[in-house]
Amino acid sequence: MAITLTELARLANVSVSTVSRALSNHDYPLKPETRQRIRLLAEQMGYKPNLVARSLQNNRTHLVGVIVDRMQSPFSAETVQGIQDKLRNAGYSISIAYSNRDQALAIEAINSFYSRQVDGIIIINSWLHTFNDPILAMQDRPFVFVNRLFKNCLQNCVGPGDRYGAQLATQHLVDLGHKRIGYINGMKDWIEAQDRLLGYQDVLERNGLELDESLIRNGDWGVESGYQAARELLSLAPQPTAIFAANDIMALGVMYAAQDLGFHIPEDVALVGYDDRDFASWVRPALTTVKMPSFEMGQAAARLLLQQIAGEEPEDATQIPGRLIIRESCGAKIARNVVESR
Amino acid sequence: MAITLTELARLANVSVSTVSRALSNHDYPLKPETRQRIRLLAEQMGYKPNLVARSLQNNRTHLVGVIVDRMQSPFSAETVQGIQDKLRNAGYSISIAYSNRDQALAIEAINSFYSRQVDGIIIINSWLHTFNDPILAMQDRPFVFVNRLFKNCLQNCVGPGDRYGAQLATQHLVDLGHKRIGYINGMKDWIEAQDRLLGYQDVLERNGLELDESLIRNGDWGVESGYQAARELLSLAPQPTAIFAANDIMALGVMYAAQDLGFHIPEDVALVGYDDRDFASWVRPALTTVKMPSFEMGQAAARLLLQQIAGEEPEDATQIPGRLIIRESCGAKIARNVVESR
DNA sequence: ATTGACAAAGCAAACGTTTGCTTATATGAT
DNA sequence: ATCATATAAGCAAACGTTTGCTTTGTCAAT
Secondary structure (H helix, E strand, O other): OOOOHHHHHHHHOOOHHHHHHHHOOOOOOOOHHHHHHHHHHHHHHOOOOOHHHHHHHHOOOOEEEEEEOOOOOHHHHHHHHHHHHHHHHOOOEEEEEEOOOOHHHHHHHHHHHHHOOOOEEEEEOOOOOOOOHHHHHOOOOOEEEEOOOOHHHHHHEEEEEHHHHHHHHHHHHHHOOOOOEEEEEOOOOOHHHHHHHHHHHHHHHHOOOOOOHHHEEEOOOOHHHHHHHHHHHHHOOOOOOEEEEOOHHHHHHHHHHHHHHOOOOOOOOEEEOOEOOHHHHOOOOOOEEEEOOHHHHHHHHHHHHHHHHOOOOOOOOEEEEOEEEOOOOOOOOOOOOOOOOO | OOOOHHHHHHHHOOOHHHHHHHHOOOOOOOOHHHHHHHHHHHHHHOOOOOHHHHHHHHOOOOEEEEEEOOOOOHHHHHHHHHHHHHHHHOOOEEEEEEOOOOHHHHHHHHHHHHHOOOOEEEEEOOOOOOOOHHHHHOOOOOEEEEOOOOHHHHHHEEEEEHHHHHHHHHHHHHHOOOOOEEEEEOOOOOHHHHHHHHHHHHHHHHOOOOOOHHHEEEOOOOHHHHHHHHHHHHOOOOOOOEEEEOOHHHHHHHHHHHHHHOOOOOOOOEEEOOEOOHHHHOOOOOOEEEEOOHHHHHHHHHHHHHHHHOOOOOOOOEEEEOEEEOOOOOOOOOOOOOOOOO
């Protein structure tokens, strides 16, 4: 049986309220000696406050609900870690559920969180492009969306700076002297794909380079589509000297296409990916890529939620910039080191 | 403001107890009409039970604490998903914390879970090879370890059947006609490495094949060590016609070594990995490998915990078998399909 | 001596449930 | 009409905290 305040009070020959104040209420005027005595006793008896009782009284659970699509998504996982990292320091725990991209499941999870009286909810979401129901279910409690920026609640959203990240990648290639840079896009209706394309175009324009439509190919995020697109790009004349793929998986496809066509990376064609998935550092040549700031987004989301919980005015929509990870595939003469840009 | 039982009682002109019984206690003899009326009202008002109040009363939170090393580990993530999958159906939620392989953090998390009155704890653990403190902190509440089987609490552990999995992989190569099969081990002091080696040896013996020590190399789970080991193996005379790598990452290294030495996979040398990491299906040739049963281990862990919570006699230590995923690198003439073995 | 002020600690209500026990009402048997 | 019985619903305690208010005790100032 766990020891309770009441028990402690009995042992110390004081009232429950005194014990409570000795342990939690730091400013209450207690005789220092009494406070000390009670603290010691609690320590000895291994007293641990019953958080559910406390929550009932305080109307605050110090629990935050987190919903992810799939636990296995490396991005979600890292974001969750960022969230927990931040929340732990603030004395919060997290409860987690996965939605499997199923709205009904998500809503079920949200309701379960509410029943549990969570102080707030974070939804790591790359499957909802717009939202209605879930937010409706969200009553008046604080919440934060991670990944997608919804215009109707911008101050509740944290997103990756995909456009900026694509700029980093493209600028890096330009800095290495490339003038004809191919771009392999992701699925066109994904915001990620659109933003990364914009970043690519930004840099070409900014550097006065020709914006050649034939250098832009559409993929579907999959390795095969990267392979196909790269075969097409590399058969162009004049051939692009660099390729920027909108994700690492397609970049892998590019590698195999280059291999099949007898091109060497990075000598004949430079390659940059996006996401920094784990295999990026394992493939040969190691893939230069832009790291998704998943961990940092998690931290930012937690910070935002904490602000809402504290009743503070939330900051503006947060875009977290990615980082360029320079490895071998871009041809920059920097050996297998992780280099931070900016 | 959330609506409460008391509020509902006022609206329905009955007592709180009646409302409670109408909604939760199914066997209590209430006038069907009354029960119906109350249910309807609750529905209309969007009543959601306050789980913290209920927990305080019931001394049951229906909350399970889960500790992982890092959220990003694909194995842990999948296990967590298995856990949640099972627990959700039983009306439980999970709270999660990561330990970063730090015992102090793990203990902190455990204590936090206890304060929250969790009904049980699951530790997904591949970093503790032996345990003392955490378990001590575990008082008398149900718990389950996933991954490592500890002899002092076998009935509380769920592990992968690594030996069996390695048998599957090796037998598959034998079935394809290979007689000289190289094995690249993981770090020797890891139980995974030891078990997989045993499985490899089992099969050679079982098939009356010579157990040539020179065919066994030690790696460190990393891609470079796989590369080196493969170079050595492929320089042997007579050359092994197949290689079984103790994880997919080293198998990737094997691919690059083969490439450098002018060997083709699977024509010149067949290759099987272990783990079924995401890139296994993206590389060329797609990697035949043994899938870690992470999801199933999660489910089994949840089942075990539920049994303990229900006060049932827990089953014996559970070893979950992996599955052979046949792709291209082994040379079995089955195109990019996932095939289940057994 | 009486009062006032202040320090220290106790009382009891409240948070939203569940549940053992009691009460009220209706039904049937005497 | 009286009583026992069954049915339906209410009362109140309990779970472990926190906290506004009250009480007790001590001491100094009148």
